[in-house]
Amino acid sequence: MRIGLLGGSFNPAHEGHLQLARRALRSLRLDQVWLMVSPGNPLKPKAGMGPFRARLASAQRLSDGRHILATDIEFRLKQRYTAQTVAMLKQRFPNASFVWLMGADGLAQFSRWKNWRRLARLVPIAVLPRPGSVTPALHGAAASALRAQRRPSRESPILFRQKGSAWTFLSAPQNDISATALRESGRVCLDSDQE
Ligand SMILES: Nc1ncnc2c1ncn2[C@@H]1O[C@H](COP(=O)(O)OP(=O)(O)OP(=O)(O)O)[C@@H](O)[C@H]1O
Numbered sequence: 294m295r296i297g298l299l300g301g302s303f304n305p306a307h308e309g310h311l312q313l314a315r316r317a318l319r320s321l322r323l324d325q326v327w328l329m330v331s332p333g334n335p336l337k338p339k340a341g342m343g344p345f346r347a348r349l350a351s352a353q354r355l356s357d358g359r360h361i362l363a364t365d366i367e368f369r370l371k372q373r374y375t376a377q378t379v380a381m382l383k384q385r386f387p388n389a390s391f392v393w394l395m396g397a398d399g400l401a402q403f404s405r406w407k408n409w410r411r412l413a414r415l416v417p418i419a420v421l422p423r424p425g426s427v428t429p430a431l432h433g434a435a436a437s438a439l440r441a442q443r444r445p446s447r448e449s450p451i452l453f454r455q456k457g458s459a460w461t462f463l464s465a466p467q468n469d470i471s472a473t474a475l476r477e478s479g480r481v482c483l484d485s486d487q488e
């Protein structure tokens with residue numbers, strides 16, 4: 294079973310997440326994408342972060358119950374650092390092949406994540422374009438450090454077979470939607486986190 298992990302705050306979930314998940318399902322020939330709701334991104338302020346349950350419910354609304362699923366597993370594992378979460382998921386699901394999914398803004402700041410080099414060794418990574426973030430991502434510290442491990446996007450379906458670290462940058466239509474813009478537009482309101 295090939296599973297794409299799309300970790301996120303989902304504050305709230307939106308069309309950009311869905312587009313990313315669908316693209317990854319196709320390009321990487323995945324069985325499932327898990328929308329893994331973060332208990333709290335270590336690099337984001339708590340202020341303005343909606344309650345976990347509301348963010349999970351928001352991600353659940355994108356689920357099709359088959360290929361795109363929302364999960365609270367990171368909350369239940371009591372983790373918030375991705376490298377640790379992924380290590381635990383690999384132990385818990387030894388027959389699954391995981392790939393970490395993220396938008397280009399994630400790669401641009403990846404070198405600030407805890408144990409990011411370890412994370413890159415634990416699972417393959419697929420990065421999808423996002424307006425304004427492609428150049429910072431591809432010229433950032435993490436992409437430079439992991440240059441030798443980058444695979445061309447045509448090898449995406451066999452990303453899982455690579456020995457050692459492997460990551461790729463997928464081509465996809467870009468969507469400038471963001472949770473920040475949705476919150477600022479007032480079209481959504483998740484209460485401040487009381488947990
Ligand atoms: N429009 C988009 N295009 C590509 N990737 C996206 C897009 N929106 C979100 N993502 C990716 O989805 C993952 C989760 O994103 P997140 O839940 O933080 O949404 P966001 O819109 O970036 O939120 P915020 O604006 O609050 O930072 C991240 O890897 C992010 O890069």
Ligand SMILES: O=C(O)c1ccc[n+]([C@@H]2O[C@H](COP(=O)([O-])O)[C@@H](O)[C@H]2O)c1
Nearest residue numbers: 300301302331334336374375376406407
């Ligand atoms: O592990 C880290 O240090 C780390 C730092 C920043 C972000 N992350 C993860 O990146 C994912 C995307 O976060 P976000 O808030 O941009 O949606 C989410 O799963 C976070 O837990 C992880």
